[in-house]
Amino acid sequence: MRHLLSTADLSSAEATAILDVAEEMHDVQSRPVKKLPTLRGKTIVNMFFEDSTRTRTSFEIAGKWMSADTINVSAKGSSVSKGESMRDTMLTLDAMGVDCFVIRHPSSGAPRQAAGWVTASVINAGDGQHEHPTQALLDAFTLRRHFRETADGEFAGKRLVIVGDLLHSRVVRSNVLLQRTLDAQVTLVAPPTLLPTDVETWGVRVTQDFDAALADADAVMMLRVQRERMSGGFFPTAREYAENYGLTAERLHRLRPTTAILHPGPMNRGVEISSEAADATASRVLDQVSAGVAVRMSVLYHLLGGGEGNR
Numbered sequence: 001m002r003h004l005l006s007t008a009d010l011s012s013a014e015a016t017a018i019l020d021v022a023e024e025m026h027d028v029q030s031r032p033v034k035k036l037p038t039l040r041g042k043t044i045v046n047m048f049f050e051d052s053t054r055t056r057t058s059f060e061i062a063g064k065w066m067s068a069d070t071i072n073v074s075a076k077g078s079s080v081s082k083g084e085s086m087r088d089t090m091l092t093l094d095a096m097g098v099d100c101f102v103i104r105h106p107s108s109g110a111p112r113q114a115a116g117w118v119t120a121s122v123i124n125a126g127d128g129q130h131e132h133p134t135q136a137l138l139d140a141f142t143l144r145r146h147f148r149e150t151a152d153g154e155f156a157g158k159r160l161v162i163v164g165d166l167l168h169s170r171v172v173r174s175n176v177l178l179q180r181t182l183d184a185q186v187t188l189v190a191p192p193t194l195l196p197t198d199v200e201t202w203g204v205r206v207t208q209d210f211d212a213a214l215a216d217a218d219a220v221m222m223l224r225v226q227r228e229r230m231s232g233g234f235f236p237t238a239r240e241y242a243e244n245y246g247l248t249a250e251r252l253h254r255l256r257p258t259t260a261i262l263h264p265g266p267m268n269r270g271v272e273i274s275s276e277a278a279d280a281t282a283s284r285v286l287d288q289v290s291a292g293v294a295v296r297m298s299v300l301y302h303l304l305g306g307g308e309g310n311r
């Protein structure tokens, strides 16, 4: 594996291998000295052309804990702000001998384009409304741990309900592709205005009946309402949205005790998720954040060739 651009590129065996190595990496997080020699001598450049807290920080931590040299580049403060094209910026940094670019970009497809320009590996850290593959992998890691605690630990047949702003979400696209590969049953819930036009071709169940979908869910993933990508009125008011499509305190109390609650973050408390649900015992939100470091360590390990016995 040279790049990670889409979860569609991962077979079930490849995805499982990433999750398995992430289990080992997760143990490093609880050690007093969080340092592995695995990526000594490797250089990773985080190029974030869009805001991020979780993804950028966890990639940086992952690289540092594996002894790589990590450098952060943003549009502001680089020559991109002087009008340099992304291609010229990538070629410039590639010529310095970089081993891996981690790219977040507002344009769908930008990381795949970049992968065609450079000799280094490229990881898609979220591109526009397209994909966010490491988010889907950390979600799968969190879910697998939950299924091990509450059931047989398998994805096959598990019911994952994903709710909210599907239209603008790269998280839902990567999750649908990965969860289908892992044989989970995915149900999507959204108001008609926030459904992608091609959703019927995704091969998953789509409904507006949130309460019916919740009744037998093994896990529910709430998606952020992405106001920054909305140019018009996609729903009347935030209050009405919360009533119809939010994980309210009332819906929380109707969940089965074994239903996990996920949210990729950042959360709009009181809109797609109530504080009661975000902070509930069933909430896996902070487990997802923790998994983000382990999964990104595993992805870097797979791409930059740690080798057996080197972790």
Ligand code: CP
Pocket (backbone or CB within 6 Å): 051, 052, 053, 054, 055, 056, 126, 135, 264, 265, 266
């Ligand atoms: N989930 C996620 O991608 O969060 P950030 O935007 O903070 O990286």
